[in-house]
Each structure stands twice: as structure tokens, then as C-alpha cells.
Amino acid sequence: MKIFISGLLLLLTLSSMAQQKYWVYLKDKDTTGYNPYTFFDQKAIERRVRNDIPIYHISDVPVNQSYVAVLDSKCDSLSYASRWFNAVCLYATDVQISEISELDFVTKIELSGSIPSFCSIEEDEEILYPTVLSTQVTSMQGQMFHDAGYRGEGIRIAIFDGGFPKVDELDCFKHIRDNNRIIKTYDFAKKTENVYHGSSHGTTVLSCIAGLANDSTPIGLATNAEFLLARTEIGLEPFSEEENWLAALEWADKNGADIVNSSLGYTVHRYFTYDMDGQTAFVSRAANTAASKGILVVNAAGNEGTDKDWKIIGAPADADSILSIGGVEPYSLTHINFSSYGPTADGRLKPNVCAFGQVTAQGKKKMGTHYGTSFASPLVAGFAACALQTDRDMTAMELFAEIQHSASLYPYYDYAHGYGIPQASYFLGIDTDTIHSTIEMTKTGADIEIEVSPLVDELGHVVYVYVHLSDADGKLIWYVVLTANENPVFKMSRNALENGTFLRVHYAGLTKEFKLK
């Protein structure tokens, strides 16, 4: 018994001595000698001008190095100093952090540490679906961008992932390497410039933005864009560094990124569902700051669609300025089962738009089929680069709004598809042929019936009917997607509808709204 009690006491002592990772927030900055024109890449300056953001902003000034030196002397080790948050991430014991909290330049201390996961669920390099390769791009009318000469020229895209092995060798990326369009690389986990190792997830993601298949079929749309490749995560490390993600955002900002693609998601390992309000999660706050710097952050919605305990979007996809991408099934173009559902904890619409959640893309060795919203996100990032190229004066938030506006279901939305799949024709001003459809609502006794026409498209394909009921604030109460085979396509009791709610129906490019009294 003595040994047992001694063991417990030892354990308690050890636990009090154990290191934790903290964010230590500082009260001010030393602006002496700071010059944004030498600090930033020219592209970062241009982006600030384009987005009407002050070139000199206190949040861009690096952390006061004298404060960092003091913290370094009082903690176990430093991890990262964030200029945006004016905070230092460090490892310290309870005793050390208590001492640090007494420093007059420290304003706040937060626990850090996180366990992110890639938003991909499986891959099978043996199975190829050739039609998916073409339709993952044409579903966004990507060929229209290419026909019009928009392939992301001059747009700088940063990709944050777990590694990019073989990107420096594979033919799929030869056109990028030959034109020196990998501008910078950095491994934030190992603090080196070599990112061509680790998880091949990043290789697949890059191919979904800009890869070319052997027959030059584009895998993604931004084949002529420029790239910043950041390795931010170590796949199997349990306590992966969330500050790497912030560090990579600040690095991408400094190096002139217009668009950031991230396929990582933070869910139950770190947060409760009610934390998914876009304001609480550290990475969501970081992502919103990036948006405030004029960067469009495109992030996978996550793969928790089948998790009954996490029926909500993850972080940072919950951030309001982040373009969150859901996944659809390639054949029906409806929600793929694993794609995370919205909304956010405070009821905001997420995901914003969607793309294929099953893609044909480059793996570490060869082309194959890959599943996950991880791959829907880069498809949209590539789309966003082409869209931005059509109007270089667009700000990031305008681009965000226009991508939503372009999507296939807009102005209809739901929490599985967002506004649907982005469409290039919107940005090119092309009026595509659509079915001349009608939607009619009739009240028959105690019921409401919805009828649509025509019931099949010109090719005889069944078209889906999307119906949702929302409150006056636009928050959905329920939503359904149905096949339209026979009228009425939808029928429900009027008693089930509350006053002041809105019934919206989308069918074949047409959305109708009915206010229920």
C-alpha cells in the first residue's frame, strides 16, 4: 500500500511538473525599423492594395524581440511567435507559466495543443473512374475557363498539408516545375525548406488544383497558377502543432498568397460542438485574420458526415470568412455520405459550396481514386484562381461572395451542399442553356403540394428537387432532396408549417420561395 500511495504522490508531483504548450499574448509591439515594403513580397503588397487593406498595419509588425528573449529565458522552449496575434507559443511547466503570467507585458495566456485530421478518408490507387477525371472539372464548367484562357496565371496559391512527396519528380507536375511556379516551400514541422516527403496527401491535393494527367487532361483547373507549399502537419504525431497552421498562414501572407487551400479539420479531439461558432477555435480565428488580410482561405468541410456525435462543421471551416467546401457524389451530384454537414454552432450556413468528394487524382506513385472533402477543397481552390483571374480587382470577400453566387443551386442552399457546385459560366457572363422549368405550389385542403415541370431533362435524366423550410432569419428547420418522377413531387401537411417560415424549392436552375402565413 505504501508503494501505491507513493506512486500516486509521485504521479501528482510529475503532473504538476509536466510541460504544457501555451499561447502567451503580449501587450504591444516595437515598430522601430519596420518597413512593409521590405518585409512583404511584392505580391502581398499588391494584394493589400487590391483589397483596400492598409499596407502599414500594426498586426503585420513582428513580435517584439525583447519580449521574446525574456519569455525564452523563463520557459522551457519557444515554438512560434505570431505577429497577427502578437503572441508567443511556448512550452512551460505550471511553475514557469505562473512566473510568466506575472510579467508586465503579458496580457493573456491560453492553453494550446490540438489534434487535427486530414479530411480524406481512403484512397484506392488501383481503381480508376475515367469519367470522374473529366467531370470533376466539367461539373464546375471548368472547360469554359480554359477555353477562355483562364488557368490561374499570376494567381498565387498556398497549400497547407502533411507533405508533398514526389511533387519534384512526377510528370503530373512537370509543367509547374518547368516554369518555376513553385515559388517557395517550407516544412513548418521540421523547420526546413524540403517539403517533398511525408504524407502524400499534399501531392494529391496539389494535383486537384493544378495537376495534368498523362494525356494532359487537367485534374484541377489552376494549371498555370503559382504555388507556395507548406508542410504544416505530421500525420501520425498525436499533438500536431496548430501553431504551424498559423505560422504557415502568416508565411503565405508575407509571400503574397492570394488563395490558401487547407484540407485539415479540427473536431472532437480539441473542441465541443458548441465551439464551432467561427470565433472560438484558434485556427478559425487565424483563418479569419487571413481573410482580413485579403486572402481567400478555402477549407475542406470535413468528413464527419456519418458521425452522429459530430453533426456539425469542423474548424476552421466554421469561420465566417472561410470558403468551406463540402463533397458531392460524382454521379448524382448530391451529398456524398461522409461530407460534414453544417451549419455552424450559431446557425450560419456551412459548407458554402461543394465539389466532387470522390476524385481521380495523382497519388504518390500513380493516378487513382481518392475520397474526401480534402479533394473537393482544392478543386474549388483551382476554380477560385481562375475566377480571380477573370477580374484581378476583385477583393477576397467579393470573390468569396461571387463563388457562392455562381453555384448551381444559388440562391437555394442547404447544410449538405451549401449553394451547390460553383459554375464558371457565371464569371464569364455566358448564358448556359438550362431547362425552362416551373415550380408551382398549390394548397389542397390541409396539404401543400409542389409540382415541377418538366419531370426529366432534355436527355431524359431525372432531375433532383431540393426543398427546405427556414425561419425568418434563414436558418433551416429541415431540408430534403428528392428525385422528381411524378407530380406532385412534394406534399406535406400545412399544420406542420409554422407561421413566418419560408418554404424554398429549387428545381433545374430555378428557385422559388413561398412565405407561409
Next chain:
Amino acid sequence: MKNIFFIIFLAFLMQAHAQYEIIHEDVNPVDTVRPDFGPNGKKFAYSSYGIHTIIPIETNAQAPVMPGASLGYKFGFTQKHRICSFLSFGYNLEFNSISYRYKQTDDKTFPDTLNHLKQSVSNSAIGAGLFLRINFDPKRGNYLGYFLDMGGYGDWHLSRTYKTKDEDALEQIVYNRVTKLNFMEKYQYGVYASIGLNKINIYARYRMSDIFKAPYKSAELPRLSVGLGLSIF
């Protein structure tokens, strides 16, 4: 191929029903308060299962137990109470069974010098334990996380059995089974530790009490066992 099956399935359904619901989602508001009950709530309860083997710390030539062939299992119920984000305490109620297999050597003397085809001592017990849990990821969601448990346990032996398998002079297999062994204690206690990641854990038990009584005290069974556990919730 699964896409083809999906389309065929869809076509079948569309023939069978005028309308087919691809998606129907009722939107439920997210809880805005931390749940009292849950993996990272004020309290949580779950069932636990495990398989384990023994780790001989000292060799005993007179009673040589074979680590790989000595296997056990357990199942039970665990309840934990959160003290703070990185500290919890809890208790478990478990059924635990293990069989100690003996290597047949010339030096073996327990309980006799005969070499059997198989020889084992086994016990099954019910017991209770108390533990203190330290979480290494205090800032986590509703998730058990990475943890270290340390505590103590006490078991009451439901069965104490000695078994042998031999071949007689007629080359027939003969099984011998002796129960309620009077040279085995009815109770045991010891310390317990476990490291885990959410539903998976590796556990170890160190028995502090002796199991064998005279005249076999020198054949005391190995004290350390380690196992792989699974929590289901």
C-alpha cells in the same frame, strides 16, 4: 462498380416509388452548454474489455510459466469523474480471468516433477479498482483523449483451478481438473496502470499479494500482466 450498383439501385427505387428521398435532414440546434455526461463531461461510464498475458520478471525454474501461452481476458464497467481538465478519478468493476501455462522441463517441481502434455493453473475473479487519471491533452473536446491511469485493485477469486493433459499407457488422452485449490488465496490485490488513446488502451497490473500458500509458496505465480484494452461507448 459500386457506382453502377448505386445507379441500378436508384433506378429500382424510382420504379418502386414515385419520389425517392436522397436526403432528409432535420436540423437540430447544437447544445450550447457542456454536457454533464460524456467522455469529457463531469462524469462518464463505459464498458471495457481486454486481453492480457503475463510478463515474468523473475524466472522460476521450479514453476516455469510460459508468457506467450498464458493468456487472460477481462470485461467490466468503468465510471470516471472529472476533477479538472487534466485530472479525473474513477472506479471499475471487472470480471477477470487468466490461465498460467507451465513449461514442462526437467527442473519443474510444481506441483510434481511429472512432464505433462499441458499443465496450467487458472483463476477467474471479480474485482473492483480505483484509479486516478491524468489527461495529456487537457484542452480537448468531448473525447477521452490521451490519458494515464494509475490506481489499485482488489479481486475475489470465483474459481481456482489446476488442469493437466496427459497421455496414459494406452495412448489415450487423459484430462485432470482440480478445482477450489486450497493452496491458492481467495483474494488478491495490487496496483494498476493504463495508458490510453480514447477507446484503446494498454494496461498493466502488478499483483502485490501472494496467491500461493504453503506448500507451494515457492511456486508463486508471475505478478505482472499486460494487456490491450478496448472501451466501448
